[in-house]
Amino acid sequence: MALVVQKYGGSSLESAERIRAVAERIVATKKEGNDVVAVCSAMGDTTDNLLDLAAQVNPVPPQRELDMLLTAGERISNSLVAMAVESLGAEARSFTGSQAGVLTTDRHGNARIIDVTPGRISEALDKGRVCIVAGFQGVNKESRDVTTLGRGGSDTTAVALAAALNADVCEIYSDVDGVYTADPRIVPNARKIEKLSFEEMLEMAAVGSKILVLRSVEYARAFNIPLRVRSSYSNDPGTLVAGSMEDIPVEEAVLTGVATDNSEAKVTILGIPDKPGEGSIIFRAIADAEINIDMVLQNVSSVEDGRTDITFTCPRGDGPRAVEILTELQKENDWGEVLYDDQVGKVSLVGAGMKSHPGVTADFTEALRDCGVNMELISTSEIRISVLTRESSIDEAARALHDKFDLGGDEVAKVYAGTGR
């Protein structure tokens, strides 16, 4: 008998009909002889509707109360799922994040899980009950106030619970049936991947694949919890994310896929004196403003005036603030102009096979050349190559790379309704 943790997203639960379908899957898993813990998000539009109400009573709602409000969403979906499971003849109990022992930091709206003490869940499982646990929420370990985990919170709840309960697998259900070699809406012959390592999934998530949230993959990797990405609309086994890249025999290492990202902006500071400490002024100021930096490039300095340029990318939403901060600093320091460009996009190739296949970078750059895509920045890791280019070029670049590295399947990928997660 296995212990299976399943996570269902909001679009899988957007109506009573879909809730019943989710309940059927849960009961089927139980009847196969497994213990089941299902972590559920709020129904479809609930969160948006609640945010709308909040804005009507207070344009800047206090975060603690916003968390109280939003957690009502999972309370509703979870109790409904439990009722639906019971109507199918299995015993079920729903639990809030607090009742499930999800203890977090005090940062309302974006709390981190500190510890999971799922005593009540274990007890209910021992009694043969299906446990339905509210995702996205926890309780502040100190003040006992209700918190929410921010973006991708329900995935993180599921993985953290799976780790605390020593589950055999954590299944992440949404409206796509696995991890693809590229976004099928951009690359029609994208192929579903059967299995990939945690490192490969981390790189894919980091460079724009939206199927799994980075922090949940990091959590699963840290506790070695196999993840299975599945669709709540099919019985496809989906994609297994498990194991370390190190364990993949060299001859089996392949390229995983192509990802695109158009959520970043590019900032350039010209004419920086090429001497120690100038760069750190920039990056400390950006870090103090809690802006995440992705790609960074520093040019060799000019022979004439001993000055250099620094370019970096950051989330587009933070771009204007970054420019404002740097423009202030420019006045105090002897720097040139600050340039801003939010028409950029990033295309990346990921795969453990990169290590054992020489010439990947050459093929990569030739593929872009052949489709006339200009590279503005390049960054690499051991198993990834990313290039910054015009936003308008990234789809074409993705298709060219996907073809060049022969990642496609023989058929057109299935794309389900919905917007993903």
Place this chain on the structure above:
Amino acid sequence: MALVVQKYGGSSLESAERIRAVAERIVATKKEGNDVVAVCSAMGDTTDNLLDLAAQVNPVPPQRELDMLLTAGERISNSLVAMAVESLGAEARSFTGSQAGVLTTDRHGNARIIDVTPGRISEALDKGRVCIVAGFQGVNKESRDVTTLGRGGSDTTAVALAAALNADVCEIYSDVDGVYTADPRIVPNARKIEKLSFEEMLEMAAVGSKILVLRSVEYARAFNIPLRVRSSYSNDPGTLVAGSMEDIPVEEAVLTGVATDNSEAKVTILGIPDKPGEGSIIFRAIADAEINIDMVLQNVSSVEDGRTDITFTCPRGDGPRAVEILTELQKENDWGEVLYDDQVGKVSLVGAGMKSHPGVTADFTEALRDCGVNMELISTSEIRISVLTRESSIDEAARALHDKFDLGGDEVAKVYAGTGR
């Protein structure tokens, strides 16, 4: 500085606009120098909408999960009220029933409060914060599962919290501005009562006045917490319910008012042998079925056959079940026919003044005679006379009694929009 507990019902909170109005009243009370705890129900239709969703996933939803579901309603309204209070410049915190220390029995859907341990509330009040507490809900002391308190639960939460916090007053806000001498929709010149004793309010609530729920008045009386019934749409001081009838000087004791009730049905068992134990068979069977009995009448037995009749009233919803049970018993026992009548109504006169004014019963019966209303059953307490009659007659009977005892005011009573509570 006083500690004021306020309770706001669902119709006072049915929109963002009304929530802001409630917040303004809370902040005004705070600015007058009081500590404020506001107990809020779920917004307008929330509960009905949630019940509707539940029915779609499970026609007989398990009570534990139904309580989880319904308590989301107060979580939403309470966090919104807290946000609205904060937007007016006061500090506020919302608390669930569990966080407020409302400990209950395990009877989901109709739990009783066992104890209130409002440590977190006291702490927040000490810090100068307004506390917003979810009404209608608590937590099972043993299992730590979430429970609901059933009908009138939010009033009960407010009174219980007021008792635990030793509050100076508990204000019950709804869409009527006090307790009236009769339902103003039936008796247009009904007069608002300024003050009445707990006993008088208990009798009024017991015989059909819907303004306050019986159990909350019982609780307030037991802990001697003054209640003030007010409208959330006006600044009228409302009605004060406080003190014992015993403390009212004889010369000030008056008649409180008239109430009607059309929620009961009448059951009669004919031809019961007039010997010890026959009546107890009936009432034990009805009690075992958890059916509440209100009025009871046993006729003198007939001289010819030594047989008698027993008639009682019970909630109309339980009537058919009562008849079914008695019809079974009729077969085993030597009884005559079981009769059922749900076209009955009850009209009552309540008031401490009854004790010191002889002839009230005579005036009462004459008033009914004069308007042609026939009495089918009579029951009395020290401060109440109730009569069962045809349902179609009760409005007319109420007007006649109200006139006879001179209870009316000089003007037509204000009736606000809404259905009361």
